Amino acid sequence: MSKYWRQHSSEGNLQEMLLDNDAEDIAREETPEILSMLPDYENKDVIELGAGIGRFTSSLSEQSKSVVAVDFMQNFIEKNKETNDHYGNTEFICADVTHLDLPASSADIVFSNWLLMYLSNDEIVNLGRKMLSWLRNDGYFFFRESCFHKSGSKARENDFNPTQYRNPAEYVSLLERAVLPAENGNGSYAFEMVLSKNVQTYLKMKQNKNQVCWLLKKVRVDTVHNHGYKTFQEFLDTQQYSRNKILTYEKIFGRHFISTGGKETTEEFCKMLDLQPGQKVLDVGCGIGGGAFHMAQRYDVSVLGVDLSENAVSIAWERCLEFMDSRVEFEVADATKRDYPAESFDVVYSRDTILHIDDKLALFKKFY
Known part of the structure; x- marks a missing residue:
């Protein structure tokens, strides 16, 4: 994975972030669209995973109380810090998210863009449990992934591509397995679906319906009300x-x-x-x-x-x-x-x- 991103991070620009030759035009429309799907983040504590060079960090830092921007490529983090450190409320961390440790109940929102598609199934489940820990009660997890097949027009060197282009339902199924025991053993916490939809910018500019976003909410599980399942949606997708x-x-x-x-x-x-x-x-x-x-x-x-x-x-x-x-x-x-x-x-x-x-x-x- 690190070798792949070293090949696509030499310039630290939008073309490398989006792996697309039309990156600047796409980002101009896509960035506000993605941010519009987030819950209110004004004066909130935000964790941004896979922050890259900071194309979302700027908006998050401008309005949030605090931002923890994480990426495992050092040159991306340095570029992000150079661009957004002046806000004074952002911490920049170079780390692999699968090994990341952050304080419990320290965030209102976890945000990621094109991250989970680079992780294995088990890594997604384990990260899901960590995020439930990092989030406060009723906190949100927003993520966006490429599904079904690749979307970017930029060539990958030697055709090597570590991305897993999953069916959208697979992400929900994996994150349903992420459960966090509640305080004093009184029940547990899980993610509940709030919204999942296509990114309209890619549909408009690329006729591409494979860019999908999700907004999940940390909730206390009510298995009795949901027929023994963590959420009613899990009941529907597992049974009827x-x-x-x-x-x-x-x-x-x-x-x-x-x-x-x-x-x-x-x-x-x-x-x-x-x-x-x-x-x-x-x-x-x-x-x-x-x-x-x-x-x-x-x-x-x-x-x-x-x-x-x-x-x-x-x-x-x-x-x-x-x-x-x-x-x-x-x-x-x-x-x-x-x-x-x-x-x-x-x-x-x-x-x-x-x-x-x-x-x-x-x-x-x-x-x-």
Whole structure:
């Protein structure tokens, strides 16, 4: 790994950070997009893992109470310090994150960008446990990775590339294994999914849907309420919506569909909506994307599909590679907790989903 990055760190510039010849143009749009997905970090304590030359460190240091910027390449850390040391609230550490020790309950947010894809499965799980320790209660872990295949246009010397291009669902599965015993042995802490979505800059500039971000929250585990699982999402992805079961449903209901009636019933419902070209649709409980793809292609609308199942949305992302339709995007989120700007959508479409939600009135108020 160190040999690989020595080959790609001689200049300490954006091209090396992004491994892309269009790095400056990408970073100009991508950096604010990534930062917009973070929870409020003003006056918060932040740990930045894989900080590189500091393209995110600058914004984090400008608004946060403190930042610990970590990278295992000394020249990257030196460049970062040269750029951002003037903020006076940032500590720069050259270290391998898999061997990093930091004080317990010292951070509100852990941030990483293109880090876990260079770690083994066991290293991710172990790092997850460490981060649960470093985070205060209700703290957040944000990370972004390249999935499925490489994205950068910059050539890799001798074609050597240590990156693991995982399916997005694999990251969630690995981090579900990271559990931290609570104080006095009273239960435990784990990560709960808040949001997972594609990086829109790469979709716009590269027609690339393989850049994925996640926002997780440190929560106390309630196994009784979640049928013996750490979170309700883990229950869904392990039981009703395991990958094998999803694909079985699809065989029953038709390609891209996992709900009764498949494409025919979807079209029956769509006819009631008076969809017009250019409208924006929120598809709540989108599953593997059949309804979203159908609405976009049949009615020329833009669709944001949201579902709590990482397995379902991961399959939807895979299907995006078939359709290559920029009008459709997907994210993993709990619709009862997800917030969007007012008047973001013309239509809210939901099928076989709301019956599973206890507080339906609160959800309807969000829709309104």
